[in-house]
Amino acid sequence: MGIYVKLMAALLSLLLVWPVLLTGAEKPLQKVILLTSWKQQAQFAGFYMARELGFYRDMGLEVEIRRRPSEGDMVKMLQDGEADILVATLPEGLVMHDRDPDIINIGQMFQQSSVMIVTRADRGIHRIADLNGKVLASWPANAALITEIIRKEYKLNVDIVYTPSVDEVFLWGIVDGAVMMYYHEYFLLLMSGIKPEELTVFNLKDLGLDLPEDGIYCLKSQYNHARSLWYKFNLATVRGWQQAFQEETRTLAVVRGVCGQTGTSFSLPLQRWMIRKLDEVVLAPQSERSPGILDEEAFSRTAKLMLKHGMIRKLPSYRAFYWGPLSSRKFKPESAGNE
Numbered sequence: 001m002g003i004y005v006k007l008m009a010a011l012l013s014l015l016l017v018w019p020v021l022l023t024g025a026e027k028p029l030q031k032v033i034l035l036t037s038w039k040q041q042a043q044f045a046g047f048y049m050a051r052e053l054g055f056y057r058d059m060g061l062e063v064e065i066r067r068r069p070s071e072g073d074m075v076k077m078l079q080d081g082e083a084d085i086l087v088a089t090l091p092e093g094l095v096m097h098d099r100d101p102d103i104i105n106i107g108q109m110f111q112q113s114s115v116m117i118v119t120r121a122d123r124g125i126h127r128i129a130d131l132n133g134k135v136l137a138s139w140p141a142n143a144a145l146i147t148e149i150i151r152k153e154y155k156l157n158v159d160i161v162y163t164p165s166v167d168e169v170f171l172w173g174i175v176d177g178a179v180m181m182y183y184h185e186y187f188l189l190l191m192s193g194i195k196p197e198e199l200t201v202f203n204l205k206d207l208g209l210d211l212p213e214d215g216i217y218c219l220k221s222q223y224n225h226a227r228s229l230w231y232k233f234n235l236a237t238v239r240g241w242q243q244a245f246q247e248e249t250r251t252l253a254v255v256r257g258v259c260g261q262t263g264t265s266f267s268l269p270l271q272r273w274m275i276r277k278l279d280e281v282v283l284a285p286q287s288e289r290s291p292g293i294l295d296e297e298a299f300s301r302t303a304k305l306m307l308k309h310g311m312i313r314k315l316p317s318y319r320a321f322y323w324g325p326l327s328s329r330k331f332k333p334e335s336a337g338n339e
Contacts, residue, residue: 030061030229035068035077035086037143037214040264042244042255042274043184044087046109046282049247050240052254059232067262070141070164075100078219085233089213090294090302091145091311097321098312102220107234107324108294109241110214111284114277115146117202118170118186119177125200128154128207135159137166137178145311146204146211147179152309153209167192183277187270211302213281215294223323234324238292245279248272294322 036044047065050056056063068074068086075096077083087109088096096103117136119125125134131154138147140162151158163169166178167185171192180186182203189199204210216234223230244251252271259266282291289295296318303321306312 027060029057030226032056032061032063032084032233033082034063034065034216035074035083036065037068037087037089039067040255040258040262041184042251042271042278043214045244045251045255045275045278046237046241048240048254048258049244049251050236053240053243055236055239056233059229059236061229061233061236063233065258074142075103078103078217084222085216085218087214088142088217089146090211090215090299091149091306092142093215093217094303094306094312094316094321095145096217097316098314101316101320103217104220104223104323105215105217105294105321106223106230107237107292108212108215108322109237109292110212110278110281111287111289111291111295111298112212112281113203113205113210114182114213114281115179115204115209115211116182116186117150117177117179117204118189119200121198121200123176123200125177128156128202131177132157134176135161135174137161137163137169137175139164139166139179148311149209149211149305149309150179150204152311153305183274183281184270187273191267191269209305210298211305212295212298220323230323231325234292241282241291244275245283248275251275293325294318296322 034047036047044065047063051063051065068077068083074086074088074092078086079100085106090105090108093103093105117128117131119131125131136147136158138144138160144162147160150156151160161169161175166180167188169175170178170189178185186201190196216237218230252268252275255271256266256268258264284291289298299318299322303312303315307315
């Protein structure tokens with residue numbers, strides 16, 4: 001009887017491992033470090049949801065999401081392997097590529113600009129030109145690139161106060177206007193009690209400066225080493241965004257959890273406003289642009305503008321800069337691994 005039990009146990013063990021013997025051992029997950037461009041918030045909900053729902057894992061990826069240092073050298077961090085992918089605006093991406101052509105865009109999450117210049121209606125600023133001689137608040141470091149484009153394009157003579165809290169210095173009356181995001185700081189002004197009619201707003205996309213923000217960047221040398229891996233990352237992230245908009249309550253809970261883990265403050269009204277306003281930025285239903293894909297016209301317009309103002313040294317071609325999918329069919333799971 002003892003021998004029979006042992007034989008049955010051995011047979012059962014063989015049956016359990018037989019599928020693995022036939023298909024080969026399960027491949028280990030590829031670890032990827034993603035650096036976001038700002039603190040933990042719904043601005044990055046697509047990444048959080050892709051990780052939470054297992055979309056990255058399904059693609060063979062284990063993604064660690066960190067906030068990048070505000071004063072860090074992003075080019076060097078990629079070159080030194082401290083990060084595999086980072087989130088950056090299109091203007092910042094162009095500056096990085098100009099410095100090192102090995103840095104490429106592999107997916108564009110935000111399809112249009114959310115940047116606006118906000119002033120108080122009683123300041124007598126009715127046109128962009130009225131900002132001359134005024135004081136303007138702007139984000140610091142790499143985020144200041146957009147402010148610099150505005151200043152150069154409109155030949156503005158303004159004093160700029162660089163601060164990560166543009167809404168606060170605006171509320172304190174320290175500045176005449178501020179560069180901010182519609183999905184973020186603008187709502188903080190409304191939360192403070194200011195009414196929309198008390199503000200004058202200039203949306204960059206209405207001024208011909210529709211410069212898309214969040215795209216994802218990596219090294220071309222790394223991309224060529226595992227091309228299908230980055231297509232899969234793009235696919236999983238787009239799916240993450242789609243689910244973020246479809247499951248708002250769950251998404252907000254996930255964002256709250258991420259904020260709690262990192263000690264970042266969480267405001268439910270702000271994060272709810274953010275996820276709702278980002279719907280049209282990411283999915284861009286009012287345009288012909290596709291989520292996850294860098295629009296060639298938007299790229300060309302932004303690159304030419306930056307070359308014009310000496311912010312990059314040469315004009316890159318679209319396909320030298322952008323290595324992601326060219327059509328939404330590339331996002332089908334069955335084709336993601338065949339690139």
